[in-house]
Amino acid sequence: MADYQLVIIGGGLSGLAAGIRSARFGQKTLIVEQHHRPGGLNSYYHRQGFLLETGLHAMTNFAPTGEKHAPLNRLFRQLKLSRKRFITHEQLGSEIIFPGVSLKFSNDLELLCDEIGTVFPAKVDSFLNLVKEVEAYDPFAEVEWRSTRDFLLERLGDPLLIDMLLLPLMVYGNAEEHDMDLGQFAIMFRALFLEGFFRPEGTIRDLLAMLTRQYEKFDGELRLNTPVAAIMQKNKRVLGIRLADGEEITADAVLSTAGIPATARLSGWDIDEKKYIGQMSFMETISMVPRDNLRQEQTSQTILFYNLKAELAYKRPETVIDPSWGVICFPENFHGLQEKLAKNVQVRVTNAANYTLWQAADADEYRRLKEECCRQSAESVAKIIGNYRQDVVYQDSFTPMTIERFTAKSEGAVYGSPIKIKSGRTPWSNLFIAGTDQGYLGIVGSMLSGVTIVNQHLLG
């Protein structure tokens, strides 16, 4: 008999959700995580007394309690967690800012419709039809890749409106450059525009604690500081995992959340690895700034998606970062969090970054690049929210190298492979993948991926 019925590689959100699902029905389950804390991309660290979150700007897929079919509420039922006791704070409002035009949106679709009515009056009806079409679309049907840009051009016909709508959807979840698969577009459109942004009460640490508690309540085992060296196999079946320290753990089935390229390296899976390495990675700088030094009009919102050029260049930049477009997030700007605001607020700025150039830098050059990119990014962002550089109380950045180290995603590709494996299957009948490379995205999405793959293949 194997040591475990299921071994899960990776204690990120998809791994934890998969673990809860498996352990809930009495299967002997082990999660192995290479780091000293769970969370993967969505974790946290402490610097100078501040708890800084990684990954999480906001959660998408907001749904009020009682809407039974909403992804957020289905997820809570599947994990046997109480949605009623999970306190949520909705966004204040967000904005897509292009040269000379902007579109505001919130968790109420009507705002975006009104804004489109003002800026693109001829396109309102086409947009409403698009909403209906996206609502009816099944993003998980196994169909051929289909161009979102062609789809939108046919329906909306306006390149500027298309770029504006695509910016938030792409930057929060598109692993491909320039264009995106229509299924991914539908997932992101629903998650952001139809459902919307919120934050849970507390920090990502509380969310992770809730999940690990639930997992352990069902007798699931979690081993931290436990990197995997190989997935052991014989003929067409996997036998378990071998850890970096040589220990071997056998399992009836293995579920990997490390992404397709990393899973291929662990298993000897013969694939063209390059095709599965995403090009999109990011640098993010978190700054603590006195609230009064920021421009009120913009900084009273939750997330600003900006582009300083006429067209959106969603691709790996040729320079270390591309500060001409990106995301500015104010993680305190959610309903119900405003009363307890401290004097200093967080400003998080995210820009596309080039992994290869970051990787080539030695330690000194890496530090210099980080400083230089912070400056470039802040200068661009000053055009939108005012100059805050001289006021920064504390600042820290992460780069594609940081993302690669903490998430095991090759080349720091946060959204994983541009090619997804929706079935979760591999050439081995008892090795599966879940998480970003399976096709769901975001925090709610990656958890649903873990749940779905366990439901489909691993509750035998």
Add this chain to the structure above:
Amino acid sequence: MTRDEIKDVILEIIEDIDEDAEFDELDADKPLRDQLDLDSMDFLDIVMELRKRYQLQIPEEEYPELATLNSCVNYLEPKLKDA
């Protein structure tokens, strides 16, 4: 188990799966899924919970037998008579 006991078990399992479940107007001869607004993932949980509690293996082709509260009882009665 008696028919009434089986009925209680089913309702208890559903209540456990869905904190919003309301049984006041439940018609025992109408599909549970429609009345309680459950989806296929919730339905799987009913099957899994029965397996966990009573080691019952319910093959997928027999899932339709669990459609209504009464059909559940009819289907489970012989299987749980010694439980």
